[in-house]
Amino acid sequence: MSIETARQRLTQATFPVAAFALLAPCIAAASRQEAIERAGPPVPTPHTQPCEVQLFSNAPFDTPATGFVFTPPANCPGPWARVVLSVDLSGSRDARTRGIALALDDVTLFVGPTPDTAQPAQWHVERDLTDYSVLFKQPGNGALTALRAFRDTGGSSSHVTGSATxxxxxxxxxxxxxxxxxxxxxxxxxxxxxxxxxxxxxxLPHNIERAYLDVTANAETFWYNCITPAMAQAHPTLISPVALGLSQRGIYPAEQGCLPHSYSDVLVTVDGTPAGVAPVFPWLPTHFSINSGPRRSPFWNVVDTPTDSAQSLDFVPYRVDITPFAAILNEAGTHQVALNMTAHSDINEQWFLAPSTANLLVYLDPGKTRLAGAVTFNSLPAGLPVPAVTDGLVQDGNLLDGRVGTRLDRNFEIRGYLDTSRGRVESSVTQQSSFQNVRQFHVKDDPADDNDQPYYREDLWLQSTTQSTSRRTRNGTLLSEDQLQASYPLELHYIGAGRLTDWYSEEGTLDVDLFGGSVNVHQQRRLDVTHSRHGLSPYTTQVREEFEGNHRVDPDSDADSNWHAAHTYVFTDNRGSCYQKAVLTRNGLLDDTATGMGCPNDTNHVRWYAHPDGSADGLSWQRP
Structure with a gap:
């Protein structure tokens, strides 16, 4: 099954509302798959027998954190060609867990959301931790942490559990x-x-010659659906109980998305000075419009078993090159590296998210114990950026129509130098980013009308592209150049339809429940990378990940189409690596999978040193 075939079959899997009543009995009778079939690639490994260390088995990710003890592998000293973390997880929405984290000696090894399924689901994740090898040369203490959906964590005794090796x-x-x-x-x-x-x-040592920050920064769920405070005040119809978002219904006020706007990135600072920017991937949560109490939302799962969407279960760190600041980090005294994110906030503060983390990775000069240098140029402004927001909304009675646009272009260059044992090395980082988010609204909401049936339609088109180039030179000779282009398109079409119920909130007002509507999503993750080293041929990689899904519920009959989805993943490099997998689901059940289509001999083959998940590659395997 090729990617084109998966798309065609997904299109054929969309059903008109009239067909829902016929489908519903079949869907109800079908048995759910318990294992999530993922499209993403495993970590490739050398053809050598690995030494294994089990970190924990069937342990709960809990709050406060559950601990474990790490002991280096016996009779298997480093250095290692590759180090792989393998984690098998299980859980359901009863665990009320929105994210999990795994750390060793406070260094984060893995961060990921959790699926929101009615029945326990199992899923598998892997992470290449070769760059973290220095951590595993001595014993350490680890922690498993769960981030729950509600501040009141005592309401559920269920846990997300896992085993890791x-x-x-x-x-x-x-x-x-x-x-x-x-x-x-x-x-x-x-x-x-x-x-x-x-x-x-x-x-910190004083002979750092290269420095990188692995950033796992996750803005709030549906951050790309946020509105400005001024817009919320000017157009109160946007604050609807059937809007797209994670807001509580019933006794809690209904919030549309979050504040302050629909843009997000991460400003990295070193000792308070701007040092880099990481984009935020517009990930899709595993649930849309959750409500509380006995009522239900038709969109419990945007990522229903047995598949996932891009990074819905595994956040891949984004590596920021802060080598121009190595001279600052080498100075005596205490230093701080911080992430500064746009403060999206849910007024009710009901939702926890997976943590934002950053690990500092440094390479040292073996020929000197102290390196001097300076940051010579920095055009990255201090403070969080303010995007341009255009408001084209028009209110006509209880109807609201129009388009809202959010745009920000962000360009900068940072340069520095170090006097190393091999001479003066100059480094530079240049980055250009472009962000545009366009949303079209059609909203009907009149709470004063006892016969009101709220209707909320939102169409969203998001484009986020980042281009960065890192260069190191010595006496005019290029030592290394790394070029990255990351593009994160997202298209989302949502309709929420509700009606008044006979259930009263604590404030004594009639509650509005979300009974029907539809959601269609098209999500992509596109990465193009070129690594160049002095005296070596360039190494290029390409990732093309795509997720399409749709789900409809008839507001009159409650007939549910369940989720139809196609998730495709393609990785290639110029050394012969090729990985392809497509997963197709119909009615919430696994329909078909295909691997290797389009690769030589229709077979996946990835070189052992490649990073097909799109994580950072320093090309150090080519020059040990």
Missing amino acids: LRFYPPRAGNPAPRVPDAVFPAYANQLGGPPGVKDLAS
């Missing part, structure tokens, strides 16, 4: 151990129920 692959001829960072430091992490935690880095 680290696999260490010894090097051999043809599979050499790469040069990995000499040290890894936890730089930043959200604290559950509290403010972000910026760690004081008081013991």
Whole structure:
């Protein structure tokens, strides 16, 4: 099954409302798949026998964190050609867990959301941790943390549970151990129920020659659906109980999305000075418009078993090159590396999200114990950016129509130098980003009318593109150049239809329940990367990930089409790697999968050193 075939079959899987009544009995009789079939690739590994260390088995991700002890693999010392974290997880919506995190000695190893399924589901994730090898050379203490949906965490005894193993692959001829960072430091992490935690880095070495920040930054769910406070005040019809979002219904006020606007990125600072920017992926949560009490939402699952959407179960860190600031980090004293995000907020503060984290990875100069240098140019402005928002909404009685646009272009360059044991090395980072989010609204809502049936339609088109280039030169000779283009298009079409119920809220007002509507999503993740090193041919990679899904519920008959989805993943490089997988679901059940289509001999083959998940690649496997 090719990607084109998956799209065609998904289109054929959309059904007119008249067919829902015929489908509903069949859907109800079907048995749900329990295992989530993922389209994303596993971590490729060398053909050597790995040493394994089990971190924990069937342990709960809980709050407060559950601990574990790590012991390095016996008779298997580093360096290793590859280190892989393998995690098998299980849980359901009864766990009320929205995100999980796994850390070792405060260094975050994995962060991911959880699926929102009625029955327990199982899913598998992997992470290439070769760049974190220095952590695994000595014993350490780990933590499993769950981030729950509600501040009141005592309402459920169910847990997300998991088992995790680290696999260490010894090097051999043809599979050499790469040069990995000499040290890894936890730089930043959200604290559950509290403010972000910026760690004081008081013991940094003074001979850092390269520095990178692995950023896992997750803005609030549906951040791309947020509105400005002024817009909420000018158009109160937008604040609808059937709007797209995660707001509580019933005794809680209904909020549309969040505040303050529909743009998000991450400003990285070093000792308070702007040092880089990471884009935020517009991920789709595993639930739309959740409500409380005995009533229900027809859109419990946007990512229903047995498939997932892009990064809905596994956040891939975005690596920010802060090498121009290495001279600052080498200075004596305490340093801080912080993430500064747009403060999207749910007024009711009901929802926890997976944590924003950052790990600092540094390479040291073996020939000197202290490196001097400076930041010579920095055009990145301080403070969070303010996007341009256009309001084309027109209110006509209880009807609201029009278009809202959000746009921001962000360009900067940072340069610095270090006097290393091999001479003066100059580094630069240039980045251009373009963000545009257009939303079309058609809303009907008149709470004063006892016969009111709220209707909310929103069409969203989002384009987010980031281009970055990192260069290092010595005496005019190019040492390295890394070019990345990341593009995150999202198209979303939502209709929410409600009607008054005979259930009264604590305020004594009639509640409005979401009884019908539809959602159609088209999500993409596109990565193009080129790595160049002095004396070596360039290495290029390409990721093309795509998710399409639709779900309809008839507001009159309650007939439910369940989710239809097609998730496709393609990875290629210029060294012969090729990975392709497509997963198609109908009516919430696995319909078909295909792997290798379009690859040579219709077979997946990925070189052991590749990073098909789109994570950072320093090309150090080519020059150990």
